[in-house]
Amino acid sequence: MPTVSMTVNGKKVSGEVEGRILLVQFLRENLRLTGTHVGCDTSQCGACVVHVNGDSMKSCTLLAVQAEGAEVTTIEGLADGDTLHPMQEAFRDNHGLQCGFCTPGMVMSAVDLVKKNPKASEHEIREWLEGNICRCTGYHNIVKSIQQAQQTM
Amino acid sequence: MYDFAYHKPSSVADAVAARSGAEDGTFVAGGMTLVPTLKQRLAQPSDLVDLGGIGELHGITVSGDTVTIGAMTTHGAVAKSAEVQSAIPALAALAGGIGDPQVRNRGTIGGSVANNDPAADYPAACMALGATIKTDKREVPADEFFTGLFETALDEGEMIVSVSFPKPEKAAYQKFINPASRYALVGVFVAKTGGGVKVAVTGAGQDGVFRVPEMESALSSNLSADAIADVAVDADTLNSDIHASAEYRSHLITVMAKRAVAALS
Numbered sequence A: 001m002p003t004v005s006m007t008v009n010g011k012k013v014s015g016e017v018e019g020r021i022l023l024v025q026f027l028r029e030n031l032r033l034t035g036t037h038v039g040c041d042t043s044q045c046g047a048c049v050v051h052v053n054g055d056s057m058k059s060c061t062l063l064a065v066q067a068e069g070a071e072v073t074t075i076e077g078l079a080d081g082d083t084l085h086p087m088q089e090a091f092r093d094n095h096g097l098q099c100g101f102c103t104p105g106m107v108m109s110a111v112d113l114v115k116k117n118p119k120a121s122e123h124e125i126r127e128w129l130e131g132n133i134c135r136c137t138g139y140h141n142i143v144k145s146i147q148q149a150q151q152t153m
Numbered sequence B: 001m002y003d004f005a006y007h008k009p010s011s012v013a014d015a016v017a018a019r020s021g022a023e024d025g026t027f028v029a030g031g032m033t034l035v036p037t038l039k040q041r042l043a044q045p046s047d048l049v050d051l052g053g054i055g056e057l058h059g060i061t062v063s064g065d066t067v068t069i070g071a072m073t074t075h076g077a078v079a080k081s082a083e084v085q086s087a088i089p090a091l092a093a094l095a096g097g098i099g100d101p102q103v104r105n106r107g108t109i110g111g112s113v114a115n116n117d118p119a120a121d122y123p124a125a126c127m128a129l130g131a132t133i134k135t136d137k138r139e140v141p142a143d144e145f146f147t148g149l150f151e152t153a154l155d156e157g158e159m160i161v162s163v164s165f166p167k168p169e170k171a172a173y174q175k176f177i178n179p180a181s182r183y184a185l186v187g188v189f190v191a192k193t194g195g196g197v198k199v200a201v202t203g204a205g206q207d208g209v210f211r212v213p214e215m216e217s218a219l220s221s222n223l224s225a226d227a228i229a230d231v232a233v234d235a236d237t238l239n240s241d242i243h244a245s246a247e248y249r250s251h252l253i254t255v256m257a258k259r260a261v262a263a264l265s
C-alpha cells in the first residue's frame, strides 16, 4: 500500500492508504477530522471543501495520494484555540447556517475568496459560491456573513 | 471505487512508459472528471498514472502570435493569466466560466480536451481558434482532433502535452449554462482571424463539438449579428435530452452566436 504524508492544520501526518482512498476519507477516517463533510458523489455540493496548498479544493475529488507533500487546512484548522476565525464568527453573527451540513465547506470556500478577492462584490460572492450548495438558508445570510468577514478578516 | 496501482512519474517519457506498461492504465490530470467516474465504478483501470508531478506540462508561454498552454495548466490559471487575458481575452473568460472555483483549481486543459465531453467549453475554443493539440508523438489540428462524443484522435496511451492557440484578431465565447451543472447547454465560440471567421458550437451536437459553415461564410462577408439572424442549425442534427430539446438548442445556437458576434473583442 502506498504511504502518504502531508501537513494537516500545521501538523505533519502520514498513513498507509490504498490508491483509491479519497483525501476526504483520509481526513475523516484516518485522522478523525470529521468536520469536513461529504454531501454528494458528483463533485457538485462543496461540503468537502478544504484548502490544499492555499487553494480551495473538493477533497472528495482528490485522491489522498494526490495530496502527497501538500499543506492541507480543514475547518478544524481555522479557529485559534477557543477564538473562532472571523469567518466562523461572521456565520454565527449573521445566522449563516441552519442545519450546518454545508457550513464547513462554505466557510473554507469563503475564506479562500476573501483571501484572493478581499473586495469581492455581492455578485462576485454569489458567483464564487457556485460550487457550494446549501439546502437550508437560501444563501442570503451566507452572503451577509461573508460581507461581514470582508471587514474583519 | 475499485483499487488500482498508482504512479506519479516526473517526466513525459516516464508517464508514457508507465501507461503503456500497464495492463489497462489511464492518465489522471485534475481528476475532476475521472475521479467521479471511478467513484461510480464506471471505469476500472488497473493503473493510474498521475501527471501532476511533471513540471514540463505546467504553464503558459506566448511566442509571437501563439499562446501555448501546458496540458496540466488549470482552468483557474488560464483565467488569471495576464498573458492569456491580453492575447486572447475570450479564452481567459471561457476558462473562468468552467464549473466552479474548486473545479477550476484542479481541472486542466489537457484533461478537458482529452475527455471531449460534448458539453465542455475548451473544444469550442480549440475549433474556432484553430488550435493545435501537441501530444508526446505528434501535432494534431483541432479540426481533426475531436472525432465524436468523448472520442478524440488520441491513440491508446498517447498523451497531450500542450495546446497552442494562434492569436485571433477578435474572439468571443457565449455560453448558455445548464444552471445545475454549469456545463454548456449551448456554447458558441466565434473567432475572426486573417483567414476568415470561424464559429464552433458545443453542448448541442449529436457528435460533440462542430463548426457552422453557413454562419462562417455569412460572417466573413458581413461581421455583424444581423448577418446570421436567419441562419439556424437543423434540429435533426442536434441532441435532445431532459435539459433541452433539439429545437430549443437550435434556437439557442443562433441566439448565442449573435451574442458572441456582438461581444467580439
Ligand SMILES: Cc1cc2nc3c(=O)[nH]c(=O)nc-3n(C[C@H](O)[C@H](O)[C@H](O)COP(=O)(O)OP(=O)(O)OC[C@H]3O[C@@H](n4cnc5c(N)ncnc54)[C@H](O)[C@@H]3O)c2cc1C
Pocket (backbone or CB within 6 Å): A042, A043, A044, B026, B027, B028, B029, B030, B031, B032, B033, B034, B035, B051, B071, B072, B097, B098, B099, B100, B103, B106, B107, B108, B109, B110, B111, B112, B114, B115, B117, B119, B120, B121, B122, B158, B159, B160, B161, B181, B182, B183, B184
Ligand atoms: C462540478 C463540475 C462542473 C464542471 N463544469 C464544467 C464546465 O462548465 N465546462 C467544462 O468544460 N467542464 C466542466 N467540468 C469538467 C472539468 O472541466 C474537468 O476538469 C475536465 O473535464 C477534465 O479535466 P481534468 O484535468 O480534471 O481531467 P481528469 O478527470 O484527470 O481526466 C479526464 C480524462 O482525460 C484523460 N487525460 C487527462 N489528461 C490527459 C493528457 N494530458 N493526455 C491524455 N489524456 C489525458 C484522463 O485519462 C481521463 O480519461 C466540470 C466538472 C465538475 C466536477
Ligand code: FES
Pocket (backbone or CB within 6 Å): A037, A038, A039, A040, A041, A042, A043, A044, A045, A046, A047, A048, A049, A058, A059, A060, A061
Ligand atoms: S462531497 Fe459534494 S462536492 Fe465533495
Ligand code: FES
Pocket (backbone or CB within 6 Å): A096, A097, A098, A099, A100, A101, A102, A103, A133, A134, A135, A136, A137
Ligand atoms: S445550512 Fe443546511 S445545508 Fe446549508
